[in-house]
Amino acid sequence: MKALQVERSLARFAAARVASGWRPGAGGRYGPLALADIDPPEVPGPGWHLLFPRLSGICGSDLATVDGRSSRWFEPVVSFPFVPGHEVVADTDDGRRVVIEPVLGCEARGVTPPCLACSQGRRRHCENITGGHIAPGLQTGYCEDTGGGWSLALVAHESQLHDVPEALPDEAAVLVEPAACAVHAALTPVAGPTVQAAGSEVAAVVIGAGTLGLCTIAALARLRVGLGQVIAVAKHPHQRRLARQFGATSVVEPGEVRRAVRRSTGGWVHDNGQLSAGAPLVFDCVGSAASLADALAVTAPGGALVLAGMPGPLHVDLTPLWQREISLVGSYTYGPEALAGGRHSFEIAMQLAAELHFEQLLSATYHLDRSADAIAHAAEAGRRGAVKIAFDLRGEKKASIQAKDR
Amino acid sequence: MPRPGFVLEVDRSTPPVLMWHGEGYRLERLPADRSRVVYAPEPLAPLADPDEAIRRALLEPLGDSAPLPELLFAGMRLTIAFDDLSLPLPPMRRPDNRQRVIEAVLDLAAAAGVDDVVLIAALGLHRRMTDAELRHALGDRIFDAFSPSGRLRQHDAEGPEGLTYIGKTDHGEDVEVSRRVAESDLLVYVNINLVAMDGGHKSTSTGLMSYKSVRHHHNVRTLQHSRSLMDRPHSELHSSAWRIGRLLGQHVKVFQIETTLNNDAFPSNMAFLQKREWEWGVRDRASYLASSQGLSLLSPTARRNIFHSIKAPHQMTSVQAGEVEAVHTRTIANLHRQQVVDVEGQSDVVVFGLPHVGPYNVNSIMNPLLVMCMSLGYWFNMYIGKPLIRPGGVIIVSHPTPWAFHPVHHPSYIDFFEEVLSATTDPLEIEKTYEERFATDDWYRHLYRTSYAYHGVHPLYMWYWGAHALEYAGATIIVGGNRRAVRRMGFRPASTLADALEMAEDHVGRDPSVTYFHCPPVMLANVH
Structure with a gap:
């Protein structure tokens, strides 16, 4: 079957890194990603399904991989060759339409008893992402055995599947996975003194207005109790429009964020542009050195940075983190959300996708054989007026793909 | 005998006309047979002996006022307030009118044995003046005598301990004035009336009061109904200022001293800037070429430094003193003598070339908001009767309009430009949604009081200043401006004047009539 595959090739990764330094997304043409004709993945065991993707999104982490810019942190927790694609809406072999929750925890891996985290529903914290009866891989899309969404077929465990309501179009459903990440970020429990003291007037700042940023704004505006305002930092005009539409109370350009936060939260600006106060709750939805520096600069003393x-x-001056006792909290994937009464991030994301018509965020789709164009488009989505780019597998021939048991 | 202003009909033989473009100028050709150029009157002859004229004005006051010496007595509290650095433009060569007048007042005060004398720069909500700026306006003798002892002060519209609430006018306008003024036996106000908007009760009701008072006349409603700002009987802003000033006058004795200047705005080596182009001699042409070529080689900062070092050879053309309204009536008559130009009818398009300086960027940057204020606020309002363009007409402005702000002078401008204008350009919406926050922001208040920053609400006033033009004109096109900055303000950018005139046709039809308002020098169009 047709699939886009990432090989472990140091030369290819090096070429991607060089090329992407010249133009983001150039790794799609010169890097480790290649269109291949491979066997469909084997069904690893009971409870697993063969899935046929309809749409599969291109995520920032995919781009980092293809452009050779991913952290080496991931090396032991992925297995090569792998087929990327974890933002997937697909048909199952038993006729359901589903989105995948890609984290591969103990249950999918057949590890018993499950680790403490998995037993508590925190699959994202699983201690066995290299164990069990499938190859290492923190998620579908990074695991040799499961395949990924950038192909005509992949396998997924029943525990990873979320049925898509009939009314939700594929174009919105493909946004559910990143939206679930955003829901999880927006509902991160933080309990800094500044957050508590701000009471019902908490100002939140969201830096970045790509898919993750926009969905975070939407989730904050609807789900986070006690927020007085949401200040969004968006670089491009279409992002600013969407940020407002999704609930940002003010939207500013990247160079304007510090003054914007001062305006909203009070305080002064010191001579070097440093704020005397800041926002109690800040979300960095970019993850670059510049965005993190901005995020640290606008987080209030005693506030939290997600x-x-x-x-x-990254090279970032962490002095403000230390001097202001800022809580730096990572937010990875999804799970039952304590601040939403235990509802799962995917369930909430599905609801947001329907209410806010997330299909409007899907800007363009490509066939697999135009992967270089798709990657280039995704890497420059903001500049090109786009949000989410995805592969469209609905027109591909799948008749010959059969489920194989291991 | 100086020639009056006049209107030149442009034909094919008309040479290109000089047009200011920020810290520079250009020669522009206007469409023949449908354009006209409004030229200012030539500078009036100055007073032969200004010091003697001042002395006589103080001794022979106008209206219901005793001569100044009769108002002065030992043991009294005397406060002398004076216009701030926003006047005149460009700043005049020393001695400044304020220095001449205040020295004369102080001589009389000394003769009367008055010891308790305080000078106050009537800043209103403007930025504080630096020592150098104060020294320039007042002269070394006054500065050195008053500044070290703390008797040279700058009005602080935000210090509750320094303000006194007088009461409300019959229109409900709050009157809150400098405490020193309220507690004085006599307030002598020393003014320079550069344009018809200045002076009269506006001097005190703007320069010496708090935001609580100023907001009653500096708002969208009054500005939209000031037609024009330069024609007091038809200006809502002035009506409010007059009510406030009259109430103040019931509590404090005010002795007003107003002066007018001729419009000799540029030194002799730049004389071509105020000559009619077809009268340029070899020296004028050489000066134009050399200066424009030289300037083009310099950085914006270097150009700014050069232009802001210009001191105008303005000279005093009149001085009048006494009761506020009687004085101001005479002042306006004298000002009209210098500035009024009769213009027949309106046109479809008006063109303004903005110079390097306006009232709020002396020694500073003319940022985009000030470009808006200068063009739609001041230049558009330089009329009596009717605007130079018809309703729905187009305003074309020539200015580089950089996305640049002076961080010390205009901190709240930056926030206004970034936040407010990216959300709305509607003055009423801006006033409703943002004014209170900008006016009461602690940081802006701190910078206004202790640094050299304009008051937090000032950028909103800049926008209100253009509210009448925004409502009246069909479009504003800025030639040669930073495109993003121009669009942020809701205006249209154009690369050249020819492009702008073509774009104007979208709004007013083909082959529109064009008026080029050849200002500076400052003038006032009496449009029939």
Whole structure:
């Protein structure tokens, strides 16, 4: 079957890194990603399904991989060759339409008894992402055995599947996975003194207005109790429009964020542009050195900074983190949300996708054989007036793909 | 004998006309047979002996006022307030009118044995003046005598301990004035009337009061109904200021001293800037070429420094003193003598070339908001009767309009430009949604009181200043401006004047009539 596959090739990763330094997304043409004709993945065991993707999104972490810019942190927790694609809406072999929750925890891996985290529903914290009866891989899309969404077929465990309501179009459903990440970030429990003291007037700042940022704004505006305002930082005009539509109370350009936060939260600006106060709750949905520096600069003393965008190795001055006792909290994937009465992030994301018509965020789709164009488009989505780019597998021939048991 | 202003009909033989473009100027050709140029009157002859004229004005006051010496007595509290650095433009060569007048007042005060004398720069909500700026306006003798002892002060519209609430006018307008003024036996106000908007009760009701008072006349409603700002009987802003000033006058004795200047705005080596182009001699042409070529080689900062070092050879053309309204009536008559130009009818398009300086960027940057204020606020309002353009007409402005702000002078401008204008350009919406927050922001208040920043609400006033033009004109096009900055304000950017005139046709039809308001020098169009 047709699939886009990432090989472990140091030369290819190096070429991607060089090329993407010249133009983001160039790794799609010169890097480790290649269109291949491979066997469909084997069904690893009971409870697993063969899935046929309809749409599969291109995520920032995928781009980092394809451009050779991913952190080496991931090396032991992925297995090569792998087929990327974890933002997937697909048909199952038993006729359901589902989205995948890609984290591969103990249940999918057949590890018993499950680790403490999995037993508590915190699959994202699973201690066995390299164990069990499938190859290492923190998620579908990074695991040799499961395949990924950038192909005509993949396998997924029943525990990973969320049925898609009939009324929700594929174009909105493909946004559910990133939206679930945003829901999880927005509902991160933080209990800094500044957050508590702000009471019902908490100001939240969301830096970045790509898919993750926009969905975070939507989730904050609807789900986070006690928010007085949401200040969004958006670079491009279409992002600013969507940020407002999704609930941002003010939207500013990246260079304007510090003054915008001062205006909203009071305080002064010191001579070097440093704020005397700041926002109690800040979300970095970019994960770059610049965004993290801005985020640290606008977080109030005693406030919390949620790192939602996937960072890499960064050079950032952490003095404000220390001097202001800022809580830096990572936010990875999803799960039952304590601040939403235990509802699962996917369930909430599905609801947001329907209410806010997330299909409007899907800007363009490509066939697999135009992967280089798709990657280039995704890497420059903001500049090109786009939000989410996805592969469209609905027109591909799948008749010959059969489920194989291991 | 100086020639009056006049209107030149442009034909094919008309040479290109000089047009200001920020810290520079250009020669522009206007469409023949449908354009006209409004030229200012030539500078009036100055007073032969201004010091003697001042002395006589103080001794022979106008209206219901005793001569100044009769109002002065030992043991009294005397406060002398004076216009701030926003006047005149460009700043005049020393001695400044304020220095001449205040020295004369102080001589009389000394003769009367008055010891308790305080000078107050009537800043209103403007930025504080630096020592150098104060020294320039007042002269070394006054500065050195008053500043070290703390008797040279700058009005602080935000210090509750320094303000006194007088009461409300019959229109419900709050009158809150400088405590020193309220507690004085006599307030002598020393003014420079550069344009017809200045002076009269506006001097005290703007320069010496708090935001609580100023907001009653500086708002969208009054500005939209000031037609024009330069024609007091038809200006709502002035009606409010007059009511407030009259109430103040019931509590404090005010002795007003107003002066007018001729419009000799540029030194002799730049004389071509105020000559009619077809009268340029070889020296004028050489000066134009050399200066424009030289300026083009410099950085914006270097150009700004050069232009802001210009001191105008303005000279005093009149001085009148006494009761506020009688004085101001005479002042306006004298000002009209210098500035009024009769213009027949309106046109479809008006063109303004903005110079480097306006009232709020002396020694500073003319940021985009000030470009808006200068063009739609001041230049548009330089009329009596009717605006130079018909309703729905187009305003074309030539200015580089950089996305640049002076961080010390205009901190709240930056926030206004970034936050407010990205949300709305509607003055009423801005007033309703943002004014209170900008006016009461602690940081802006701190910077206004202790640094050299305009008051937090000032950028909103800049926008209100253009409210009448925004409502009246069909479009505003800025030639040669930063495109993003121009669009942020809701205006249209154009690369050249020719492009702008073509774009104007979208709004007013083909082959529109064009008026070029050749200002500076400052003038006032009496449009029939």
